[in-house]
Amino acid sequence: MRKGEDAAGPKQSASKQPGGPPNDSKQPKPRKQEEPVDPELEQIREQMHRDVLSYSEKIRYSEIYRDDEYQYRHITLPPEIAQYLPDKKLKILLLESEYRRLGVRISSGWEHYMIYQPEPNILLLRRSLETAKKASGERTMEDLDEEHRIYLEQKRQREKEAATEQAKNGAAPPPTTRRKLTQPTRSAVKREPQDG
Secondary structure, three states, X not given: OOOOEEOOEEOOOOXXXXXXXXXXXXXXXXXXXXXXXXXXXXXXXXXXXXXXXXXXXXXXXXXXXXXXXXXXXXEEOOHHHHOOOOOHHHOOOOOHHHHHHOOOOOOOOOEEEXXXXXXXXXXXXXXXXXXXXXXXXXXXXXXXXXXXXXXXXXXXXXXXXXXXXXXXXXXXXXXXXXXXXXXXXXXXXXXXXXXX
């Protein structure tokens, strides 16, 4: 055997071979060792999941109200779910993924912005009007008016181009008047023989 060879053949370097990935990418990567799960914590998570499934229909959602910058809404959690909120003394605001884990089902973009100390089971949420507009696809009257104006302008332009094209080809423009509907004459109406 030559130097750099073993029984399987020449050693390949970790550099990229022509037409393929580096050899070391074929080696299995070592798995991260999973941290041991605290059985008590796992039991709490399972109980929370069961409670959310059982009591999520008791979650109460307010109507949406707004000011010049934000839309607001508050969500009242039943005590069976509210027990999983962080302690109110800590004044921790929830992320969207955290309040969704508690069974809250609302459109995206809402932020938990304040804790109401007397009733911490009420989540106070808000989202900017821009975020709300993007999330709902909502259009204002100004947007609709502008879209309508653009549509009419484009329609006029297409009609003008069609008329110009017809004039080039020497074709007569389509009639713009509607035909009158006429009543059938008496002679055109067939009469059934009467039994008598």
